[in-house]
Amino acid sequence: MPTYIIRRLLTLVPMAIVISFLVYLGLELTPGDAVSHMIPPDGIGSMDPERLQMLRESLGLGQPFLVRYWIWLTGVVQGEFGYSLSGGVPIAQIFLTRLPATLELSIAALVISSIAGSILGTISALTRGSKTDQALTTVGMLGVSIPEFFIGLVAILIFSLNLQWLPVGGRLMPGDDSFWDRIPNLVMPALVLSIMMTAGVMRYARSSMLDALSKDFVRTARSKGMPEWRVNLLHGFRVALTPVIVLIGFRLPVLIGGTVVIEQVFQWPGIGNEFIASVRAQDYPLVMMIALFSVIAVLLASLIVDILTAVIDPRVRLGD
Amino acid sequence: MKKLLTLTLALVVQVSLVGGAAAQAINDNQLSDPRVRQAIAYAIDMETIAETLFEGAAINAVGLLSNSEFYPEGMDAYDYDPDRARELLAEAGWDQGRVLDVVYYYPDQQTADFMAVIQAYLADVGMQMNYRLLEGDVGAQIALPPEDPVNGPANIDWDILYGARAALALQEYFNRFGYGLMPSIPNIEEMNELVEMVNSTADPQVHRDGFQQMEGIINENAYILPLYYQQLYIFESDRVDRNGHPYGNEQYNYNWGIVDWEVEPNDDGERVIYTNAAPQQFFEVPWQNLGIWVHNRYAFDTILEADPNLTPIGGELAETYGMSDDGLTFTFTLRDGLTWHDGEPITAEDVAWSIEAAAQLPVTNPVVAATLRRIEGADALLAGDAEHMSGIAVDGNTVTLTFSEIDPNVLLAFSQFAPLPASYFEGTDPLQLQQNEFWQFPIGSGPFMIEEARMNDFTTLVPFPDYHGGVANIDRVIALPSADGDPNLVRNAAAFRADVGYTKNVPDVAALEALDHMSVIPVNIPYTRMFWINQFPMTN
Numbered sequence: 001m002p003t004y005i006i007r008r009l010l011t012l013v014p015m016a017i018v019i020s021f022l023v024y025l026g027l028e029l030t031p032g033d034a035v036s037h038m039i040p041p042d043g044i045g046s047m048d049p050e051r052l053q054m055l056r057e058s059l060g061l062g063q064p065f066l067v068r069y070w071i072w073l074t075g076v077v078q079g080e081f082g083y084s085l086s087g088g089v090p091i092a093q094i095f096l097t098r099l100p101a102t103l104e105l106s107i108a109a110l111v112i113s114s115i116a117g118s119i120l121g122t123i124s125a126l127t128r129g130s131k132t133d134q135a136l137t138t139v140g141m142l143g144v145s146i147p148e149f150f151i152g153l154v155a156i157l158i159f160s161l162n163l164q165w166l167p168v169g170g171r172l173m174p175g176d177d178s179f180w181d182r183i184p185n186l187v188m189p190a191l192v193l194s195i196m197m198t199a200g201v202m203r204y205a206r207s208s209m210l211d212a213l214s215k216d217f218v219r220t221a222r223s224k225g226m227p228e229w230r231v232n233l234l235h236g237f238r239v240a241l242t243p244v245i246v247l248i249g250f251r252l253p254v255l256i257g258g259t260v261v262i263e264q265v266f267q268w269p270g271i272g273n274e275f276i277a278s279v280r281a282q283d284y285p286l287v288m289m290i291a292l293f294s295v296i297a298v299l300l301a302s303l304i305v306d307i308l309t310a311v312i313d314p315r316v317r318l319g320d
Numbered sequence: 321m322k323k324l325l326t327l328t329l330a331l332v333v334q335v336s337l338v339g340g341a342a343a344q345a346i347n348d349n350q351l352s353d354p355r356v357r358q359a360i361a362y363a364i365d366m367e368t369i370a371e372t373l374f375e376g377a378a379i380n381a382v383g384l385l386s387n388s389e390f391y392p393e394g395m396d397a398y399d400y401d402p403d404r405a406r407e408l409l410a411e412a413g414w415d416q417g418r419v420l421d422v423v424y425y426y427p428d429q430q431t432a433d434f435m436a437v438i439q440a441y442l443a444d445v446g447m448q449m450n451y452r453l454l455e456g457d458v459g460a461q462i463a464l465p466p467e468d469p470v471n472g473p474a475n476i477d478w479d480i481l482y483g484a485r486a487a488l489a490l491q492e493y494f495n496r497f498g499y500g501l502m503p504s505i506p507n508i509e510e511m512n513e514l515v516e517m518v519n520s521t522a523d524p525q526v527h528r529d530g531f532q533q534m535e536g537i538i539n540e541n542a543y544i545l546p547l548y549y550q551q552l553y554i555f556e557s558d559r560v561d562r563n564g565h566p567y568g569n570e571q572y573n574y575n576w577g578i579v580d581w582e583v584e585p586n587d588d589g590e591r592v593i594y595t596n597a598a599p600q601q602f603f604e605v606p607w608q609n610l611g612i613w614v615h616n617r618y619a620f621d622t623i624l625e626a627d628p629n630l631t632p633i634g635g636e637l638a639e640t641y642g643m644s645d646d647g648l649t650f651t652f653t654l655r656d657g658l659t660w661h662d663g664e665p666i667t668a669e670d671v672a673w674s675i676e677a678a679a680q681l682p683v684t685n686p687v688v689a690a691t692l693r694r695i696e697g698a699d700a701l702l703a704g705d706a707e708h709m710s711g712i713a714v715d716g717n718t719v720t721l722t723f724s725e726i727d728p729n730v731l732l733a734f735s736q737f738a739p740l741p742a743s744y745f746e747g748t749d750p751l752q753l754q755q756n757e758f759w760q761f762p763i764g765s766g767p768f769m770i771e772e773a774r775m776n777d778f779t780t781l782v783p784f785p786d787y788h789g790g791v792a793n794i795d796r797v798i799a800l801p802s803a804d805g806d807p808n809l810v811r812n813a814a815a816f817r818a819d820v821g822y823t824k825n826v827p828d829v830a831a832l833e834a835l836d837h838m839s840v841i842p843v844n845i846p847y848t849r850m851f852w853i854n855q856f857p858m859t860n
Contacts, residue, residue, distance in 0.1 A: 032457025038608075038683055041425045041458040042484045048689065051682035051702075058751040087602030088755025089775075094601065097775060161814050168815035169808060172777040174798060267808050269600075269776035269801070277600060 001310070008303050016295055021069065023291045027284050028065045034085040035061065037281045059085055072288060082285040084278070091289050094274060101171050102270035104182075105262070106255035108190035109197060114248050116194070117201025121244075122237060124202065125209035136202065143199030152192045152265035159188060169267035189266040193259060197251060204247050208240040215239070242309055249305035252297075345412070346506065347472065351479060352855040355412040357542035360480075360851070361398035362405035363445040369437055370548055373430065377553075377826040377842075381546035383535040384485065384493045384848055390528060392536040398545075405445040420449040424482040425458045430826060435482070449480070462503065462852075469500040469507040472856030476503050481852040484550070488572060488610070488630065488687045488736065489729045490527070490846065491518050494534050504854045505543050522647050522728045545851040551842040553829045555809075557819040558837045559584040560593060568628020569845045570822040572611040573736050575625050575633070578618070579767050579792045583819075591795045593819040596806045598779035598799035602759040607684040610736045614799040618781050619661070619764035620738035621788075623652060623671070624731060628843075632731035637666065637739070637765065637788075639717075647726045652734070654717040659786050660741045661769035668714040673742035675721070676701060676709055680750035691733035696724045738765070767792050776801050813838055 035056050039047055056062050060071070075082055081091040124136040160168040166188050167173075176182055212218065213236045221231045260272035271290060278286040345353035370378040382397045383390065422438070424431055435451040442449050454461050462483065464475040481504070485493050496502050497511035511534060518530035538544055554567050565577030583591040597614045604613055606620045625636040635641055641652035658666040678684045679692035680702060692698065696711025711722040723730070744758045761773050767789060768781035779799045783792040800812060805824070810831040812818040818838075823829065824847075832838045 030456055032460065035682075036457040036459045039459060040609075041454075041462065042486050043686070047459075047686060048682065051680075055682040055751050058749060083755065084601060086754075087759060088752065088757070089602055089760065156811065161811070164815075168811050168817065170777065170800065172774055174772065174778060174780050174796075267800070273776070274601075 001307070005303065005307070008306075012296065012299050015299060016292060017073070019295045020073070020288060020292050024065075024069050024072070024284070024288060027282065027287060030282065032282055033061050034059065034282045034284070038086065061085075068284075072285065076289075076292070081289055084286045085283045086281050091286055094286065095271070095289070095293070098269060098271045098274045101268060102255075102259055102263070102272060104171075104179075104186065105189055105193060105259055105268060105270060106252060108186055109193035109259075110248065110252055110255060112190060113194040113197035113201055113251075114244075117198040118205045118241070118244060120198070121202040121205025122209050122232075122240070124206040125213065125240075126232060128210065137206075140199040140202045143195045144203075147261075148192060148196060149261050149265050151195060152189070152262060155188050155192055156265070169265075171267075171269055189262050189268055192266075193255075193262045197255075201244060201247060205240065205244050208243045209236055212236045212240040245308055246305050249301055249308060250298075252301055343411075346855075347857045349855060349857050350412065350415060350418070351853050352506070352857075353412045354541045355408040356414060357545065357853050357855075358398065359405040359408040359412070359414070359445060360442065360447070360853070361542050361545050362401045362408065363447070364438060364441045364547075365400035366547055367400065369434070373433055373437060374548070374826055375830060377829055378548040378550060378849075381548050381848055381850070383539060384544065384546050384850070385490060385531060385535065386549040386844065386846065386848065390490070390531040390535055391539075392532045395535065395539050398542070402441075402445050409446060414446065416446050416448070418448065420447060420479040421477070422449045422451040422480040422482065423454050423461075423478040424451065425454045425462070426482075427453060428825075431482070438482075465501055465503045466856055469502065472506065474504070474854055474856035474858055476854060477858070479854050481854075482547075482849070483852065484847060484849045486571070487846040488685060489732055490531060491515075491728065492687065493846075493848070494518070494531070497534070504852045504856065506855060508537070508543075511537060519728060521726055522643075522730070527728065543853075543855075545853065547849045547851060549844070550824060550847045550849055552822050552824055552845045552847070553832075554822045554841045554843060555813065555818065555820070555832050556839055556841065557813070557816070558839070560819050566628045567841050567843050569630055569843060570611060571609070571845065572630055573617055573622050573626060573738075574611075574628050574630060575636075576617070576628075578794070579787070579790045581792070581794060583794050591793065593794055593797055594812070594817045595797060595799050595821045596802040596809060596812070596818060597821065598801045599773070600776045600801045600803070602754070602775070603762045603773070605681065605683070605754050605759070606738045606740075607678045607681060607688060610685055610688070614779060614781070614797070615762060615764065615770065616738075617766065618768040618797060619762065619766045619770055621765045621767075622735055622738050624735040626732070626735035630732065630735070632735040636735075637671075638734075641734075643730065647730075648723045650721045650723070650730050650734070652719055654719075655788050656717065658765065658788060660763050660765055661784055662741070662763045663786075664741065664743070666739070666741075666765055668717055668719045670742045671719050671739045672708075672712045672714050673745075674737075674739035675712060677740070677745070677750045677753055678737065679709070681753050682751065683754070685736065687729050688733045688737055691727045691729050694723045694725055694727045696722045698724075768794075768797055771796070 033056065035052055060068065072082065083090055084094060120136055124133045127133045156168055159166045167185050171182060171185050218231060218235050221235045259268070259270055260276060262268065263270045263273040264276070275287070275290045278290065343353070343355050350356050366380045370376065370380055379386065382388070382395055420442070422435065424435060439449050439451065462476065462481055466472045466475045487493055494511070494515055497508065498515045499507060499512045514530050514534050518527050552570060554570060561582040562577065563580045563582060565580060568574040568576065583593055585591050595614060597612060599613065603615050606616050609616070611617055621637050623636060623638050624632050624641060625634050627633045635652065637654055637658060638652035639655040641650070643650050654666065654668060654671070660666055675692055675695070678688065679695070679698050684692070693702065695709050697706055697709035698711070700706035701709050711724065713720040741763050744763065745753065745756055748756050761770060764770070767784055767787045769784045771780040771782045773779045778801070781797040781799070783794065785791055800817060802808065809818060809821070809823055809828055813832055813835055816837070829840055833840050
């Protein structure tokens with residue numbers, strides 16, 4: 001296994017370089033640059049183009065594309081993540097302030113959806129064909145079908161504006177110093193974000209459980225007179241869990257980039273919100289670092305999922 | 321004889337209807353024909369659009385400027401007249417197979433709806449158009465003039481642009497008519513001269529004459545089609561009492577008397593107001609967008625003070641000030657004992673450094689920048705041939721500025737100009753002033769100082785105890801992050817998290833007015849939405 005892990009880690013490097021180059025190229029092909037986005041269109045006609053060009057030069061935007069990419073890449077390799085072009089804020093600092101917010105939201109949603117989805121999916125499988133199963137399947141379909149932003153807005157309307165139980169948005173307000181102070185702000189976005197994921201995990205867990213329950217070893221366990229709950233939990237559920245873990249494992253890195261909509265709806269100051277803002281501002285050092293981070297997170301998650309799968313399911317051998 | 325009279329009458333009518341313009345195309349682009357542009361103006365029922373689509377929150381425009389005192393006699397309002405539009409198009413021999421490419425840069429739904437309405441109105445008179453949202457580098461797509469400002473071809477690829485002009489000084493509406501600056505209209509010598517005239521004097525009578533003449537020329541030839549004037553809407557919760565201080569153009573700095581405001585205490589007995597426009601990543605240099613961010617007016621004071629209409633009325637940081645008779649020397653003396661929020665004294669050297677830095681900063685507001693760049697020695701400083709402007713002299717608390725030529729907006733510019741503490745910027749390249757770490761927690765000079773700045777979460781400000789104008793009656797200002805247009809405004813207002821601020825978003829206005837605890841006050845500002853028509857020959 002260690003050889004496999006090292007080999008996989010080494011393959012991350014060329015993949016990350018290729019992907020980062022493609023993202024950089026995409027930015028290059030987009031019209032405009034960071035300076036042109038500093039001036040609102042209503043005011044652009046009054047600005048001095050020569051001074052703007054000087055600003056471009058001073059920010060290094062006048063250099064050829066490949067030179068800029070090379071400077072950025074060698075900087076990253078040396079641990080210099082650079083500065084946001086629009087405000088000069090160190091990118092490391094932006095990550096340090098934004099990433100915890102996104103991780104907080106993503107992990108909360110992941111935990112909620114994993115537990116709820118696995119339990120509901122298992123119940124659905126064990127009561128296959130019953131009204132409970134049908135109801136859960138219908139709710140699951142709705143959860144997958146209704147857009148997150150819509151659920152988010154409805155939730156704000158009901159729980160924030162009408163009932164006034166939860167804050168309308170944001171992560172922190174003055175005086176919210178501890179994690180527990182932030183819980184009221186976290187509840188609604190985490191629940192809304194978890195709805196679609198819960199539905200997905202539930203459907204996956206249901207079919208995986210049904211598949212496991214039809215296996216010979218389950219029939220053998222039953223024929224040995226093992227109690228039904230024990231058969232379901234120890235034999236069925238354990239085996240059914242493997243593909244569900246794969247699904248959940250892949251969700252975390254996707255969540256880091258996939259919370260964009262929820263972050264927008266709930267004014268959540270996470271990395272997704274920052275990514276949108278930096279793409280709009282053509283702030284390429286920041287866009288590149290967020291993209292690179294997301295790529296590495298996905299690749300690492302894939303590796304971790306492989307390892308976990310091997311640990312849970314003895315039939316899986318890594319590196320064979 | 322009768323035939324001759326009829327012919328003469330027809331000619332007179334035609335000349336009067338097209339306002340004396342050279343009623344024909346000046347190049348192979350039919351949009352260079354004033355009759356076609358006038359037809360477009362006649363084809364659009366702006367009054368109905370203002371009442372319906374804009375729910376009454378738009379004022380039908382006649383000239384570029386909303387103030388009719390700057391109009392000459394006989395301005396044509398181009399009231400809706402589709403029959404007249406069809407006649408003019410027929411006279412001009414409009415090619416009905418041509419599909420106009422209309423572009424815009426506002427991504428909101430209302431603008432898209434507006435485009436659809438315009439499409440229908442033009443179709444009704446026999447003009448086809450498609451519309452598209454400009455994305456990416458909008459500036460390069462709308463503002464690049466052609467290399468040959470007389471004959472073109474155009475450096476832009478659209479036929480009609482829907483956009484706006486927002487102005488601090490009224491000259492901004494016309495300055496693009498200077499030679500070689502206009503991306504969509506072949507050079508007009510008469511306009512070049514008028515632009516130069518209004519920019520070379522501070523005499524209001526000359527300005528008025530110049531504006532009237534330029535408005536007349538533009539209106540007569542329909543060079544630009546003003547559509548409507550947009551107001552700015554100040555919102556205020558019933559917890560706030562401004563104590564009679566007037567409402568003004570919130571996008572800029574004016575005396576809003578915040579030190580005298582009263583606020584109803586919350587359950588904890590604290591007098592807190594919520595607002596928006598807090599930073600998302602950094603505080604913007606207050607010389608760029610002069611009043612729109614929370615720190616602009618709460619945390620920074622300007623040299624002079626303006627009234628709600630942005631007319632300079634007195635000193636703010638300056639105790640006294642004066643302009644020489646020849647209009648070339650501006651002198652002001654700072655109040656005694658002024659300090660920055662960190663307790664350090666505000667010095668005339670800080671002001672001198674700020675003037676030089678703002679002149680070099682590429683994104684400084686164009687009116688302020690134009691004024692500062694007319695100080696003697698500014699050219700040498702900008703070219704890198706000098707370290708300082710020779711036209712700035714400091715003596716104790718007094719700063720004397722000598723201008724190389726008359727600038728029409730000296731007092732206006734200094735009523736918007738907030739100096740910065742120079743000590744924080746030692747060694748900073750003026751081009752990259754915004755990249756200084758100062759902008760994570762700026763030290764200002766205004767009635768409130770920044771207490772806590774959690775980027776993208778909130779910013780809190782508390783009264784500055786040593787403020788020269790007295791200590792505010794508000795214990796804390798909590799500002800939530802947002803850009804100029806705040807998409808979360810209505811939600812935050814409904815949740816009692818927006819007590820004061822402004823919006824230009826019409827749908828937000830109706831939603832805010834529907835909240836029992838909110839009131840909305842419309843304010844007239846120089847902001848005109850218009851059609852620019854590309855009258856150059858196209859490259860393809």
